[in-house]
Every structure is written in C-alpha cells, then in structure tokens.
Amino acid sequence: MDYKGLTALSSVIELQSFEKAANKLNISQSAVSQRIALLEKHYGVPLMLRYLPYQPTALGEKLLNHWTKVKWLESALTQEIETHRQALKLSIAINYDSLDTWFSEVLIKVAKAYPNVRWQMIADDQELTANYIKEGKALACVSNKTVNYPFCQSVLLGSMDYLLVASVDFYQRYFAEHQVGSRSWLHALKSAPFLTFNQKDDLNIEVIEKFYHFEPDVNNMHIAPSVKSFKSLCLEALGYALIPKADIVTELTEGKLVVLDTQSVWRMPLYWHYWDLPDAAYRKMNNMIVDHAQAVLTKISSTQFGLKRE
Incomplete structure (x- = not known):
C-alpha cells in the first residue's frame, strides 16, 4: 500500500488545494501531483476528480x-x-x-x-x-x-422531539382566535410566515405535509442557518418554527413560546x-x-x- 500517495490524496481532498496540501506535507505541489498520479497508475483508474470541489x-x-x-x-x-x-x-x-x-x-x-x-x-x-x-x-x-x-x-x-412553536405575540396575531385543526386554523398556518434553517432543511415541510396535508409556501419563509438565530427570530415573532424540545425547555417553562398543536409532535x-x-x-x-x-x-x-x- 502506497501510504505516501494516500497521504497526498487525503490532504488534497481535506484541504481542497494542492498548494495547501504541499505546505502541509512539506513537499512541492508537483510532488503532491506525482504521488497521486503514481497511485492512480498503480490502480489503473482515477482516484479523484480534478476540479473544484475536489472529490x-x-x-x-x-x-x-x-x-x-x-x-x-x-x-x-x-x-x-x-x-x-x-x-x-x-x-x-x-x-x-x-x-x-x-x-x-x-x-x-x-x-x-x-x-x-x-x-x-x-x-x-x-x-x-x-x-x-x-x-x-x-x-x-x-x-x-x-x-x-x-x-x-x-x-x-x-x-x-420537534415542536411547532411560536412566540406569544405571534400566536395572538395569527392563531388565538382559531381552534386547533379547524379550517380557519389551517388557513392561518398556511398564511403565517415560518422559519427554516437552510435550503437543505426539508424537515419543516415534511412535518407540515404529514400532519396538516399541505405544502408550505417557500416564498413565505425566513431562512436562518444558525440554531441560536433561528430560535431568536421565533422568539421575536418573525414566524412560527419547528424546534427541537431540547432547545426550548426554558422558553416553554417560562411561557415565552407557545406550542401550536400539542397533539402533533415529530419524533426523530x-x-x-x-x-x-x-x-x-x-x-x-x-x-x-x-x-x-x-x-x-x-x-x-x-x-x-x-x-x-x-
């Protein structure tokens, strides 16, 4: 097993740079390329894709x-x-x-x-x-x-456990006058802005589809790719959100957040x-x-x- 070649390959993939890999290994860039090339010659096939991102x-x-x-x-x-x-x-x-x-x-x-x-x-x-x-x-x-x-x-x-929650102000604005699960409550759930973690986060949509049988409008959401900011935006009444119970025990206990539907909890x-x-x-x-x-x-x-x- 050519461990020098594997070290070079691993360093390039990890650092996403031949130059940084060379600096890490204290050899030249050409030496890094040569080691990988010799390894590929030994196995007779390419071992990495030579365009960014290196994979x-x-x-x-x-x-x-x-x-x-x-x-x-x-x-x-x-x-x-x-x-x-x-x-x-x-x-x-x-x-x-x-x-x-x-x-x-x-x-x-x-x-x-x-x-x-x-x-x-x-x-x-x-x-x-x-x-x-x-x-x-x-x-x-x-x-x-x-x-x-x-x-x-x-x-x-x-x-x-993930809970669908909102701040007290947000709840009063959108949900207080509706019975949970009623047609008017579902309309409020559709029309109210909601929060999502990032573009890869499909959990909120998956939960809404499972429990309430509609797909949320992606044009009606805030994206906050930070766990801390995500919760803060919810507390500040920018939207309702699906948040793990582990992250909001204090807020639930102190009444800062309201669970929108106590009968529907997503368990992952x-x-x-x-x-x-x-x-x-x-x-x-x-x-x-x-x-x-x-x-x-x-x-x-x-x-x-x-x-x-x-």
Whole structure:
C-alpha cells in the first residue's frame, strides 16, 4: 500500500488545494501531483476528480476509508508505547440541532474521561451526516438513518422531539382566535410566515405535509442557518418554527413560546454509527458516548409539557 500517495490524496481532498496540501506535507505541489498520479497508475483508474470541489472517485473513497482507519490504529498504538502520548483525533459528523443542544453535555463528560482525544465536529443536516462516515471523513456520526454501513456498528441513542412553536405575540396575531385543526386554523398556518434553517432543511415541510396535508409556501419563509438565530427570530415573532424540545425547555417553562398543536409532535430517532475498529480503548469510548447520549435524550424526552406523541 502506497501510504505516501494516500497521504497526498487525503490532504488534497481535506484541504481542497494542492498548494495547501504541499505546505502541509512539506513537499512541492508537483510532488503532491506525482504521488497521486503514481497511485492512480498503480490502480489503473482515477482516484479523484480534478476540479473544484475536489472529490474522491468510488475507489478513492475506499482507499481514503482504509487510510483513515490506519491512522487511527497507528495513533492508538502510539499511545500504548509512548511515554508522552500524542493526541488521538476523533471526527464526528452530527446534525446542527444535536450539536447545539444535548450533545455538548455528552461530549464534556466523555472528553474529561479521555483527555488525550481531540474532538473534531462536522455539522450538517441529519439526512447527510452518514455520508461523512461512508466517505471516510468521519469515524462516527449521529444520524436519523437506520441502515448499517459496512464495517460499522449502529446503536439507537433515542429520539429528539420537534415542536411547532411560536412566540406569544405571534400566536395572538395569527392563531388565538382559531381552534386547533379547524379550517380557519389551517388557513392561518398556511398564511403565517415560518422559519427554516437552510435550503437543505426539508424537515419543516415534511412535518407540515404529514400532519396538516399541505405544502408550505417557500416564498413565505425566513431562512436562518444558525440554531441560536433561528430560535431568536421565533422568539421575536418573525414566524412560527419547528424546534427541537431540547432547545426550548426554558422558553416553554417560562411561557415565552407557545406550542401550536400539542397533539402533533415529530419524533426523530437518532443513531450512533461508528467504524468497528479493533481497538479496546476506542470501543470503550464509543460505549461511553452511547451510554451518556441515551441518558441525556431520555431525560429530555421525559419532560412532557402535556404533549402527546405521534
């Protein structure tokens, strides 16, 4: 296995630049290109697409997956034999809502138990986080996907409840005079502005279609690609929003937000996917993450606010 070639390929894909890859490896750009070219000559097919954004081909992905596993195992071995241990790096792909709510509590507990691990968070939509583990860009991920990936383990962590909420002022303006589920209430839901996280966020539309059987007007929405700003805009009465309960426990308790429909709650299962590497410390750490995550999600889920799950 040509690990110099794999290092060059991995660096270009990671940094999206031959120049930056060369600086990282302390070699020339031409040397980076030559190493990748020799690797491709060995396998007889291209291993990356040579236009921005640089992406690995199917075989390139498999080789990078192998290279990431090798680096982890080498680092773990180094920890065992060196007096002064070097830091291990664990990359985790996780959805924005989990990262900005419950997962930080889990990470703090696990990080204290493993001070030599350096954590690298990759935030994306819950529908897309699994791609990072498949492409070798992460060793683990939080995803709503149930599928088991090759050479990976999958564990159900629990679920996140999403509530359709609005500020008190917004509720009074659009919904107070209508009975939940009535024709006039549904008309208010259609006509009132709503919030969405970003262009990739289809969850709000999916929930509206499931529970109320209409598709929201994309021209009647605010886009706020920040968990903090998203909640702030909702609190400031710019629109109603689908927000994870984990993020609004305080606001619900203090009456700053109103649940528009207490009978319809979107429950999203969350799974922990991780590469099944033959390293005892790595497996123990994953078990600890799973245990803490399950406990935190169960605690949040038990706070009902008089809600009925669907």
